[in-house]
Amino acid sequence: MNHNLLTFLIFICFSSSLYAVNDYAILSDKTPKALSEYDFFSDPLNQIPNSDVVPYELITALFSDYTDKHRFVYLPEGTTAKYEGEEVFDFPIGTALIKTFSYQTNEGGTLLLETRLLLNKEDGWDALTYVWDIDRGDAFLALGGKTIEVTDVVTPTNANFIRYRAPNKNQCKECHLKDDAVEPIGPKPRNINKAIAYENGIKNNQIDHWAALGLLEEKPYSNDLMVDAFNDNHDINLRARSYLDINCGHCHSPEGSASSSGLYLSIDDKQFGVFKKPVAAGRGSGGLSYSIVPGQAEESILLFRMLSNEPDIMMPESGRALMHAEAIDLVTEWINKMK
Amino acid sequence: MVNNLKKQIVILLITGSIFMTPNILSEVIIITPSEDSQERLQEALILANPGDIIQLTTGIYNFEDSLSLDVDGVTIQGDGHENTILNFSDQKSGAQGLMVTSNKVLLKNFAVLDAKGDAIKVKGSDGISFINVRTEWSGGPKSSNGAYGLYPVESKNVLIDGCIAIGASDAGIYVGQSENIVVRNSIAKFNVAGIEIENSYYADVYDNTAEDNTGGILVFDLPGLPQQGGHDVRVFNNSIVHNNTDNFAPEGNIVGEVPRGTGIIIMANSNVEIFSNRIDDHETVGIAVVSYINDDDSDDFTDSGYYPHPKSVQIHNNEISRSGSNPDLDKDIASILYEISDGDMPDIFWDGVLPLKQMILGQPNNEKLIIKDNGEIDFAVMNPIRYMLSLPYQLSRDQSEYSGSITPLAPVKID
Numbered sequence: 170m171n172h173n174l175l176t177f178l179i180f181i182c183f184s185s186s187l188y189a190v191n192d193y194a195i196l197s198d199k200t201p202k203a204l205s206e207y208d209f210f211s212d213p214l215n216q217i218p219n220s221d222v223v224p225y226e227l228i229t230a231l232f233s234d235y236t237d238k239h240r241f242v243y244l245p246e247g248t249t250a251k252y253e254g255e256e257v258f259d260f261p262i263g264t265a266l267i268k269t270f271s272y273q274t275n276e277g278g279t280l281l282l283e284t285r286l287l288l289n290k291e292d293g294w295d296a297l298t299y300v301w302d303i304d305r306g307d308a309f310l311a312l313g314g315k316t317i318e319v320t321d322v323v324t325p326t327n328a329n330f331i332r333y334r335a336p337n338k339n340q341c342k343e344c345h346l347k348d349d350a351v352e353p354i355g356p357k358p359r360n361i362n363k364a365i366a367y368e369n370g371i372k373n374n375q376i377d378h379w380a381a382l383g384l385l386e387e388k389p390y391s392n393d394l395m396v397d398a399f400n401d402n403h404d405i406n407l408r409a410r411s412y413l414d415i416n417c418g419h420c421h422s423p424e425g426s427a428s429s430s431g432l433y434l435s436i437d438d439k440q441f442g443v444f445k446k447p448v449a450a451g452r453g454s455g456g457l458s459y460s461i462v463p464g465q466a467e468e469s470i471l472l473f474r475m476l477s478n479e480p481d482i483m484m485p486e487s488g489r490a491l492m493h494a495e496a497i498d499l500v501t502e503w504i505n506k507m508k
Numbered sequence: 509m510v511n512n513l514k515k516q517i518v519i520l521l522i523t524g525s526i527f528m529t530p531n532i533l534s535e536v537i538i539i540t541p542s543e544d545s546q547e548r549l550q551e552a553l554i555l556a557n558p559g560d561i562i563q564l565t566t567g568i569y570n571f572e573d574s575l576s577l578d579v580d581g582v583t584i585q586g587d588g589h590e591n592t593i594l595n596f597s598d599q600k601s602g603a604q605g606l607m608v609t610s611n612k613v614l615l616k617n618f619a620v621l622d623a624k625g626d627a628i629k630v631k632g633s634d635g636i637s638f639i640n641v642r643t644e645w646s647g648g649p650k651s652s653n654g655a656y657g658l659y660p661v662e663s664k665n666v667l668i669d670g671c672i673a674i675g676a677s678d679a680g681i682y683v684g685q686s687e688n689i690v691v692r693n694s695i696a697k698f699n700v701a702g703i704e705i706e707n708s709y710y711a712d713v714y715d716n717t718a719e720d721n722t723g724g725i726l727v728f729d730l731p732g733l734p735q736q737g738g739h740d741v742r743v744f745n746n747s748i749v750h751n752n753t754d755n756f757a758p759e760g761n762i763v764g765e766v767p768r769g770t771g772i773i774i775m776a777n778s779n780v781e782i783f784s785n786r787i788d789d790h791e792t793v794g795i796a797v798v799s800y801i802n803d804d805d806s807d808d809f810t811d812s813g814y815y816p817h818p819k820s821v822q823i824h825n826n827e828i829s830r831s832g833s834n835p836d837l838d839k840d841i842a843s844i845l846y847e848i849s850d851g852d853m854p855d856i857f858w859d860g861v862l863p864l865k866q867m868i869l870g871q872p873n874n875e876k877l878i879i880k881d882n883g884e885i886d887f888a889v890m891n892p893i894r895y896m897l898s899l900p901y902q903l904s905r906d907q908s909e910y911s912g913s914i915t916p917l918a919p920v921k922i923d
Contacts, residue, residue, distance in 0.1 A: 429685055451626070452625075
């Protein structure tokens with residue numbers, strides 16, 4: 170009897186350390202005010218997740234002012250995500266997608282900015298952001314968003330001041346809306362189909378790893394359409410289309426926030442702006458006639474809008490305050506080589 | 509016994525009406541101008557429940573970022589468009605002042621000033637009303653002004669009533685890819701286009717004033733968009749006067765092609781009725797009826813479902829005066845017309861462009877342009893084939909062919 174009780178207690182301790190995430194917080198109607206209430210992290214300031222929270226990476230990521238991103242996925246115990254063709258996986262209720270944005274400081278430390286959550290609740294995905302307060306060791310809900318003035322951080326372009334915007338709840342939806350529902354963007358099979366190093370140092374393909382953990386249904390998957398946009402070994406066309414897919418395609422799709430523009434930029438869209446006229450672009454047209462003029466990057470609105478930081482001209486409309494120099498080079502080369 | 513029953517019914521009715529009326533549970537959230545207006549108003553817009561009223565008291569609210577509403581059934585109201593001012597002159601992020609993406613929303617009695625992009629954009633809403641709202645760029649007409657003042661797109665049941673739109677570098681009031689639209693009692697001035705109805709179905713535009721724009725009222729349909737084939741648009745009882753402001757649209761935009769001094773342009777729509785308007789003092793032309801002409805490299809961007817010609821357009825009982833005194837020869841429509849009319853500009857112009865078969869064999873009767881009871885006016889229609897081949901008689905001024913009988917369109921009903 171005592172022995173059994175002891176085993177039970179050990180099991181409780183063991184299981185609570187193994188499955189420490191607070192499922193109730195994820196599903197609750199009352200949105201937690203502090204990130205710590207979810208128990209995603211064993212060491213939040215160093216972004217060390219609990220054992221049932223799995224880090225992941227995308228082949229090519231959305232540009233967010235050169236921040237480092239720490240992505241994690243959590244599924245409730247015993248549940249499995251399923252394939253939806255090439256779309257975002259069909260995640261079970263109770264799933265949390267977690268993404269922390271940070272900079273490296275000039276002194277070599279880490280400046281945590283915000284942790285964004287997508288929580289799959291009974292009535293659909295909820296998008297939230299928590300802004301870090303390092304002194305208190307926690308991040309706090311910012312429904313209205315927050316402006317963070319950042320200095321002394323490392324960026325490739327040596328930006329000395331960044332007016333970083335944590336998005337408000339509606340701005341989250343701006344990008345994550347598909348038809349009338351909030352949807353994740355990143356975790357599509359084509360975006361995670363690559364090997365990363367896990368904590369034990371072993372490299373493994375993420376799809377295989379997720380399947381081995383039981384997070385994802387087992388199914389052979391091969392699609393190398395998406396490539397690392399900044400790896401010169403790949404075809405320039407695939408690199409540029411991969412970049413536009415993850416940075417633009419979620420809004421610039423028939424179901425997305427930019428549906429009314431008629432410009433669609435997912436990697437499999439056949440017409441992606443070649444000789445496409447602007448419709449309601451206003452100053453965003455820059456006096457140019459087409460989204461893309463093959464061979465003439467400087468005549469292409471697409472590049473013009475990447476080259477601006479003015480609110481009514483720049484693309485994306487929100488989520489960046491800096492220009493993405495490497496992507497500008499990439500798209501310039503791509504259009505100039507296009508026939 | 510009967511009395512008791514009556515009492516019970518009365519009580520039932522009263523309690524019923526209390527619980528049935530959604531407004532009874534709604535809250536009025538009062539916001540005042542302050543240092544942190546941005547955060548407080550944005551949080552209120554996010555946390556609002558259907559039925560809530562967000563009341564903005566008198567004063568100037570300064571915003572650095574765009575605002576957005578995504579909750580159904582919310583009213584945002586101020587103390588009048590001269591008193592409650594949402595000022596975006598220091599805007600640093602966001603492509604519009606206010607963005608609305610929910611249904612059954614009422615915007616009332618406030619002004620949006622100097623937004624960096626569009627002033628108020630509403631996307632995908634069923635039931636959006638703008639009442640006594642002003643959108644303005646305070647520095648006068650400039651190409652650096654935002655594109656649109658009041659800008660509902662992909663929406664249904666749109667009401668714009670008693671609004672004022674000033675200084676937009678595209679259109680002051682712009683309704684795009686929408687359905688069931690009423691624009692009335694509003695004033696649009698010093699915009700490139702005063703009021704524009706684009707790729708939309710069932711619109712009534714009446715009792716408005718469009719003055720000092722580049723073009724007064726435009727009814728357009730463009731290719732390559734999710735919703736096209738604009739139809740059933742009525743423009744009536746408007747005062748469209750002196751729209752002679754130089755075109756200040758950034759190049760590349762379709763309104764950049766509108767000549768200074770244009771009252772109304774109808775492009776590529778079907779079932780359009782223009783009547784009882786006063787159209788006075790336009791330096792290029794009073795009314796132009798034109799096809800969408802693809803004159804450049806964009807053939808590659810083909811759109812097979814698009815019909816580029818206007819059809820079933822009726823223009824009657826308008827009062828049109830003082831047209832064409834100083835046409836804007838920088839723009840194609842004006843320069844071609846000037847050339848073929850020998851400088852004698854008409855009040856109403858049709859470019860005559862039709863599918864080739866119809867240009868040769870004629871149009872179906874029910875698609876023909878009708879011009880009737882517009883008083884003593886000059887009308888001109890181009891013969892595009894003769895124009896292309898440089899043959900004589902490129903312009904006809906004979907109105908008699910266009911005097912069929914008027915078939916009134918039905919009034920628009922908004923749900």
